[in-house]
Amino acid sequence: MEKSGKIENTVYQHSIDINDLIIKKESIQTALGYKAGSAPDYVIKEIDHAFSEFNSINDIRGGFRIVYENPLSLKENGFYLSDVFFHTGAIIASNLTESDCVAFFLVTAGEVISKKVKEYNQSHNYMRAYIYDTVGSEIAECACDFIQSMIEKKVKTSGFSITNRYSPGYCGWDVREQHKLFSFFPDNFCHITLTKSALMIPIKSVSGIIGFGKKAVKRNYGCALCTMTSCYKRRKSG
Amino acid sequence: MTELLERLALCVEMGKIDKATPYPPELAGQDGADELTKQALDKGISPDDILHKACVIGMHSIGEKFQRNEVFVPQLLIAAKAMTCVMYHLKPFFVSGQIKTKGTFVIGTVSGDLHDIGKNIVCMVVEGAGFKVIDLGIDVPESAFLDAIHGNEGCIVGLSALLTTTMVNMEQTVNAIKKQYPQTKVIIGGAPVTGDFAQQIGADGYSHGPQGAVEFLNKAVV
Numbered sequence: 001m002e003k004s005g006k007i008e009n010t011v012y013q014h015s016i017d018i019n020d021l022i023i024k025k026e027s028i029q030t031a032l033g034y035k036a037g038s039a040p041d042y043v044i045k046e047i048d049h050a051f052s053e054f055n056s057i058n059d060i061r062g063g064f065r066i067v068y069e070n071p072l073s074l075k076e077n078g079f080y081l082s083d084v085f086f087h088t089g090a091i092i093a094s095n096l097t098e099s100d101c102v103a104f105f106l107v108t109a110g111e112v113i114s115k116k117v118k119e120y121n122q123s124h125n126y127m128r129a130y131i132y133d134t135v136g137s138e139i140a141e142c143a144c145d146f147i148q149s150m151i152e153k154k155v156k157t158s159g160f161s162i163t164n165r166y167s168p169g170y171c172g173w174d175v176r177e178q179h180k181l182f183s184f185f186p187d188n189f190c191h192i193t194l195t196k197s198a199l200m201i202p203i204k205s206v207s208g209i210i211g212f213g214k215k216a217v218k219r220n221y222g223c224a225l226c227t228m229t230s231c232y233k234r235r236k237s238g
Numbered sequence: 239m240t241e242l243l244e245r246l247a248l249c250v251e252m253g254k255i256d257k258a259t260p261y262p263p264e265l266a267g268q269d270g271a272d273e274l275t276k277q278a279l280d281k282g283i284s285p286d287d288i289l290h291k292a293c294v295i296g297m298h299s300i301g302e303k304f305q306r307n308e309v310f311v312p313q314l315l316i317a318a319k320a321m322t323c324v325m326y327h328l329k330p331f332f333v334s335g336q337i338k339t340k341g342t343f344v345i346g347t348v349s350g351d352l353h354d355i356g357k358n359i360v361c362m363v364v365e366g367a368g369f370k371v372i373d374l375g376i377d378v379p380e381s382a383f384l385d386a387i388h389g390n391e392g393c394i395v396g397l398s399a400l401l402t403t404t405m406v407n408m409e410q411t412v413n414a415i416k417k418q419y420p421q422t423k424v425i426i427g428g429a430p431v432t433g434d435f436a437q438q439i440g441a442d443g444y445s446h447g448p449q450g451a452v453e454f455l456n457k458a459v460v
């Protein structure tokens with residue numbers, strides 16, 4: 001058990017049961033572009049079909065690493081951790097001001113779902129393939145929620161709260177910085193690998209950080225400050 | 239004849255593949271794209287008319303609705319499926335040269351990138367607009383684009399990327415193409431790509447969706 005105010009340097013890796021994720025059919029409809037209740041019947045049926053096959057999706061994984069350093073060496077454009085500078089940009093850095101430290105996380109919805117997408121595409125069942133692809137993305141997002149709540153529970157025992165999660169490729173943080181993030185995990189962690197061009201395999205994977213500290217707070221994403229007009233977080237937040 | 243082609247265009251647009259397809263409900267139990275294409279060929283309607291006066295019209299209509307956010311990708315994809323069904327019957331006429339496509343579109347996801355779902359949608363819509371599509375797949379090196387251009391004189395090239403890291407590989411590919419084949423037109427697209435970026439790297443066009451690609455291609459071949 002950690003003493004209050006101190007957390008051991010830890011790496012956790014979990015196999016996640018799909019039934020432990022809160023995946024909503026409505027979120028899939030929204031991700032497909034439909035407003036509540038406006039999706040055609042056949043789309044709703046396809047979503048139901050995908051959900052009926054959930055039990056075969058058995059390779060969802062997620063994990064995190066906490067490298068405890070207090071205080072976090074925060075700069076205007078990023079932070080240092082174990083001598084590595086994470087150039088997150090000002091938006092994310094400003095959301096870490098109350099954090100004492102960060103947790104790195106990786107999650108994946110696995111290969112099974114992507115294999116299904118491929119098979120359905122090959123048999124010319126394009127719509128089903130696309131809906132499965134969207135379901136795969138949603139599983140990855142929900143697995144992030146799951147790992148986020150694990151991190152939250154973990155640090156709470158020491159009296160800390162957490163920030164929102166931030167990923168390279170968002171909020172002005174260069175996607176190539178994933179290489180630094182991966183350097184904090186053992187090879188093949190959660191069966192995820194990173195290519196030279198900073199692409200994670202399996203495709204339905206997410207990497208990121210979550211800050212924590214005595215006074216850390218979850219703030220809305222700072223879309224008003226960001227220059228990426230095509231970003232989907234912006235669209236999500238209005 | 240026009241009535242049959244109009245019905246076929248509607249089936250393509252609505253994704254009514256065959257008689258058994260339950261959607262759209264108002265066409266339940268009626269012939270779909272499969273049956274209507276066969277009937278049209280039996281009646282001696284020219285394959286070229288079936289393509290350009292039915293299939294292309296149906297795909298154009300759904301593509302426009304997609305662009306206006308009136309329908310979304312699933313609806314576009316069932317239309318594409320109905321279109322594939324028409325194309326299946328028309329295949330021999332492409333081979334024999336009886337059907338003339340508007341031109342050839344060579345497309346691929348640039349090197350370092352493995353995403354294909356967006357590119358595949360573009361392929362289907364462009365094919366449905368009456369073009370021959372050569373899909374080079376994912377993680378396509380410059381050399382493969384150059385080979386394809388060499389083998390398909392006058393083709394237009396499309397590049398896709400989903401990450402900012404791989405988006406930069408578009409620049410190298412565009413440079414290589416323009417150096418060897420300055421006349422070849424290149425259009426780029428994908429989530430992080432913008433019109434400004436296209437201009438900056440010397441691509442001829444950008445579109446955030448498939449319909450814009452069709453408009454670009456239609457202009458490029460006149």
Ligand code: B12
Binds near residue numbers: 403450
């Ligand atoms: C769903 C999603 C995910 C899912 C699934 C990802 C997947 N690849 O399957 C999950 C949650 C797993 C995910 C993860 C990540 N994502 Co993501 N994701 C998205 C999202 C919301 C939608 C992507 C999608 O599937 N769109 C649907 C398809 C059909 O659209 P499309 O591929 O863009 O294709 C259309 C057009 O672009 C166009 N088009 C495509 N190609 C071409 C070609 C031509 C010639 C033309 C004319 C048009 C064209 O037409 C297509 C049809 O309309 C986008 C944001 C967005 N709104 O686009 C971010 C986005 C792609 N992701 C992004 C990022 C950063 C990531 C991560 C790196 C985050 C992280 N650190 O974990 C990871 C990377 C994953 C990996 N494997 O490496 C960035 C990429 C930009 C960048 N900064 O590099 C985006 C753009 C979000 C943003 N910041 O705005 N992501």
